Amino acid sequence: MLKLIVFTIFLGAAMQSCQQKSEKDEALAPVKDVFADYYEERLALFPLEATMNGDNRYNDKMSDDLTKAGKLKAETFFKKYQSELAKYNREKLTEEERTSWDLLQWECNISLEGLKFPTELMPLNQIFSTHLMIGQMASGGSLQPFKTVKDYENWLKRVDGFVVWCDTAMVNMKKGMKEGYVLPKPLIKKMIPQLADMDQGPTTAHLFYSPAKNFPKDFSADDKARFEKEYAAMVEEKIIPTFKKLHNFVEKEYLPAGRSTNGFDALPNGKALYDYYIKYFTTTEMTAEQIHQVGLDEVARISGEMEKVKAQVGYKGDLKSFFNVVREDKKLMPFAKPEEVIVHFNKIHETMKPNLQKLFELTPKTKFEVRRTEAFREASAAAEYNPGLADGSRPGVFYVPVPNAKKYNVVSDESLFLHEAIPGHHYQISLQQENKTLPEFRKNLWYSAYGEGWALYSESLGKELGLYTDPYQYFGMLSGEMHRAIRLVVDTGLHSKGWTREQAIQYSLDHEAESEESITAEIERYMAGAGQALSYKIGQLKIRELRAKAEKELASKFDIRDFHKLVLESGCVPLRLLEDKTNAWITSKK
Structure with missing residues (x-):
């Protein structure tokens, strides 16, 4: 009898707890409100980011990212939204809400992890x-x-x-x-x-x-x-x-x-900081050692492809001497004025335009321009893309540094345009910003492994877009891919293996056709921004892997326009989420 009473009390308490939890779930605001609140609060906390996103309410403010008080505010903010997410049963959300939930969880977790390091001291x-x-x-x-x-x-x-x-x-x-x-x-x-x-x-x-x-x-x-x-x-x-x-x-x-010293591993607690940057920029759990080996393997593979082009153009020397030929060939330096470089890139755009519809059903409305990089930063800058705005008030801009037009080498220009402009960063970022079904916080998310991975993958589409008819331009594409493979080797070398600046420069000179001046600027870029350079190749390899899997498993049902739409439609996501989404798409198509 006593056992029955105890069981009845326990059952009653359990039912009351379930009822309270059910009432609590019903009392929760829609999860979309959490996403909206996060974005609004984030803009106020990071006003430079707000300006970048086209929100002008905080254009008179500076971000407080260097003080203890500023870091504490950021920590409190991310912990608050961790707690808000925990109130929701993820499994009861819609598919798109679950993706947003996962993304916001990632944002909070990775940001809090980064705040533990005293990066404000540099x-x-x-x-x-x-x-x-x-x-x-x-x-x-x-x-x-x-x-x-x-x-x-x-x-x-x-x-x-x-x-x-x-x-x-x-x-x-x-x-x-x-x-x-x-x-x-x-x-x-x-x-x-x-x-x-x-x-x-x-x-x-x-x-x-x-x-x-x-x-x-x-x-x-x-x-x-x-x-x-x-x-x-x-x-x-x-x-x-x-x-x-x-x-x-x-x-x-x-x-x-x-x-x-050169690498982040020489800083106090620097190994842990570099491991964090690997995770942050690749959105994977890969180790520095694993990435270093992937880089070595890719350098070897791409070198074999370069040998084929060298034979095609009839050059008899070794690959390293061919790099020097490509670096110094005056035929590849045809310009006298910076404006001619800009005209050249616009011609590349015109050449590929008729073929874009063969590969892309989904295309952006945001306008696009090519501009020369401002003089004050041109000497140390690389080519880059600055996003436009979906409301049309600001175009996407492809910035090209031309410190000396007479020494400007065109060998990689077609692949560079595909990466930085169309269909690389301009398509990916603009489509993300224009997607009205995404919560606001997702319209401006940036994961380097996805964004730079997509841009590097875009370089491989040149032949399908009517480019790379000149073997030197195709060699330029291989050079661009080699450049990103080398990054895996030298970034991990510098920050986890004790490589010197000079050692990294020499490795690059031995394996690619860039000038020593350009290579030096790149190596110093990796020294300043540890881990960022890893994202390109890691992301590209994952997108290639997913495309190859889809082509194999779907066979005649595979449509490249559908695949590109799948990759682009949800905006930036960590690579694991992209893989999960692609696998589900393949299953549904079967």
Whole structure:
């Protein structure tokens, strides 16, 4: 009898608990509200990201990513949304909601993991750095809009925040010097001329004065006069003095304290930091050793393909000497003026246009332009893509650095256009932003393994798009793929195997046709941004693997337009989610 009473009490308690849980589930707001709240709160926390996304509400603010208070706010934010997600039964969500749930969980987890490391102690470098991004915005032709009086006022306030950011950066760098958290000397040397370009007049020729020379037509004479005065004062009293301080500090104090080592594994707890960057940029659990071996295997495979092209063009020497021929062939340097390079890329676009519909049913509406990289950062910049906006207010821009038009080599230009522009970054990012079925936070997500993997995969589509009819351009595509395979070897070599800068440069020179100047800039890029360079090849190999699987298992049912739609329609996702989605698609097609 006692057992029966106990069981009855237990059963009653269990039923009451289930009823309470059921009522709790019913009381929950739709999970889409969590996604929407996350995005709104994130924009306020990361105002530069908001501007990049085309949300102008925070254009007068700077992100607080260098202070303890700023990092604590970020930690609190991500933990809050971990807790919010935990309230929902994932299995009861729709398929698309589950994908969004998984993505937001990944975002919170990987961000919290990264916040454990004191990366704010190395806030500046020569390529991935806020001071360079702000310089681009200051030009008036980039992410920051300068269309209204409010826009011009916003920028003046944001510059105030940037001045504070620079002061905080110097404080952090001094702390980093004491703790051994500093950049390698070669990278510091590259920063010095960048800072020197900004620490002097004349005022009206300064980059930060540029918007005051390009007012919208509807500005009144009074507004123009006011902003000419205020922007001149901003340059003379804030920007030039700030960059003078930065320049002097970096050259006189930071450079002597710079590291003679090259990799992140030389930093305190650097091995764990590099392992984190591998996970962050590849969205996989691969180890540095595994990635290094994949790189070695790919370098060997691509070298064999290069040998075939060398034989096709009738060159009798070895592959390494053929690299020198390609580097120095004047026929591959046909330009005298930078504008000719831009015209050249637009011609590539025109050539491939008729074939795009054969491969893509899904295409973006966002406009697209090719522009020359701004002079202040051209010497250290690589070709790159800046996203447009779905509302048409900003086109996607493919930036091409042309520091010396007469030495500009065209050998990789067709593959470069496919990667950075169409159907690479421009298609992928624009379609993601234009997709009205995605929660807002997903429209601007970026996973390098997916985004750069897609762009590198796009390079392999050249023949299907009517390009690579010239064997040198096909060699250029192989060179581009080799370049990304080499990255797997040298990035892991630098950051996990004790490779020197010189060793990494020599390995690249031995296996690709890039100039030593270009290779040096690339190696120094990997030294500054550990792990990012791994994402390209790891992502490309996964997309290739999935396409090959689909072609084999679906046979005559395989449609390349459907496959490309499948890969692109949901925007950026970690590679595991892309694989799961592709496997489900293959099963449904069968």
